[in-house]
Amino acid sequence: MKIDLLNQIRATNPVVLNISNFVTVQDVANGINAIGGSPIMSEEIRETDEMVGISNAVTLNLGAFSKPQVDHILAMGKAANAQHKPLVIDPVAVGAISFRKKTALDLMNQFQVDVIRGNAGEIAALADVAWDAKGIDAGSGNQDVVEIAKKAAQKQNCVVILSGATDVITDGEHVARVFNGTPLFQLHVGSGDMLSSIVGAFCAVSDGDYFEAAQTACLVFASIGQLVADQMKEERPGTFSVRLMDELHLATVADIEKIAQFD
Ligand SMILES: Nc1ncnc2c1ncn2[C@@H]1O[C@H](COP(=O)(O)OP(=O)(O)OP(=O)(O)O)[C@@H](O)[C@H]1O
Ligand SMILES: Cc1ncsc1CCO
Ligand SMILES: [Mg+2]
Numbered sequence: 001m002k003i004d005l006l007n008q009i010r011a012t013n014p015v016v017l018n019i020s021n022f023v024t025v026q027d028v029a030n031g032i033n034a035i036g037g038s039p040i041m042s043e044e045i046r047e048t049d050e051m052v053g054i055s056n057a058v059t060l061n062l063g064a065f066s067k068p069q070v071d072h073i074l075a076m077g078k079a080a081n082a083q084h085k086p087l088v089i090d091p092v093a094v095g096a097i098s099f100r101k102k103t104a105l106d107l108m109n110q111f112q113v114d115v116i117r118g119n120a121g122e123i124a125a126l127a128d129v130a131w132d133a134k135g136i137d138a139g140s141g142n143q144d145v146v147e148i149a150k151k152a153a154q155k156q157n158c159v160v161i162l163s164g165a166t167d168v169i170t171d172g173e174h175v176a177r178v179f180n181g182t183p184l185f186q187l188h189v190g191s192g193d194m195l196s197s198i199v200g201a202f203c204a205v206s207d208g209d210y211f212e213a214a215q216t217a218c219l220v221f222a223s224i225g226q227l228v229a230d231q232m233k234e235e236r237p238g239t240f241s242v243r244l245m246d247e248l249h250l251a252t253v254a255d256i257e258k259i260a261q262f263d
Pocket of ligand 2: 021023024063064092136189190193
């Protein structure tokens with residue numbers, strides 16, 4: 001695990017281009033900014049090639065798409081491939097809404113993603129494994145999450161992050177797990193969206209090793225949330241989100257190394 005990639009983000013301030021959802025766009029922008037990246041959002045398809053041109057990574061969030069936004073996402077994915085920029089996708093709620101799953105699969109048939117980041121309900125849907133997803137949340141299921149993540153990675157030929165109490169990261173063959181985190185993440189809508197765009201920032205400084213980038217992003221984000229939770233006496237979702245932003249900026253590699261739990 002190359003936790004030092006965090007310092008590389010802070011040293012090089014990579015531009016992370018996002019198609020976000022309107023629910024969590026500000027958290028996503030500030031999360032990238034706080035950790036040391038440079039966020040930019042886009043809502044206009046005609047600027048796609050130029051936008052991708054100035055970016056070091058692209059994250060596409062399917063959280064609240066409309067027909068024009070799906071066209072934009074498609075153009076952005078194709079441009080990221082053509083310009084060899086790392087491409088991350090967050091398939092929000094594809095486990096709960098069949099139209100979303102179909103749309104996500106249609107898109108991923110037309111461009112190649114480098115990393116998919118979703119919760120168990122979303123990744124199970126992409127793996128065609130039975131799971132009871134609930135809206136944007138993971139829901140419940142009894143299949144092995146490692147096998148689910150591997151299956152999704154093999155189907156899409158990319159790195160998959162299945163996030164949750166334990167994050168599972170796989171390229172379809174090798175598997176890493178991150179055990180850090182806090183249930184407080186679930187009390188803040190958009191924790192996953194922030195993670196997906198922060199994965200983009202790690203991919204930008206990874207020299208093409210997206211499996212390493214994905215693992216490290218998960219470890220850094222989950223550990224920083226855990227550091228915040230460890231300082232709180234009660235479950236305060238509002239306070240958590242503010243302090244999370246502070247710690248994304250302040251936490252050092254040494255702070256993370258002290259609590260890191262992964263295999
Ligand atoms: N029960 C938990 N315990 C510890 N950490 C958790 C738990 N659930 C989620 N996390 C952490 O929360 C972060 C976001 O992952 P999560 O799986 O909740 O995304 P998500 O479901 O897409 O969230 P959202 O839809 O709110 O964006 C990850 O860093 C993950 O490790
Ligand atoms: C609540 C919600 N609805 C669509 S997207 C979103 C934010 C989590 O991605
Ligand atoms: Mg999500």
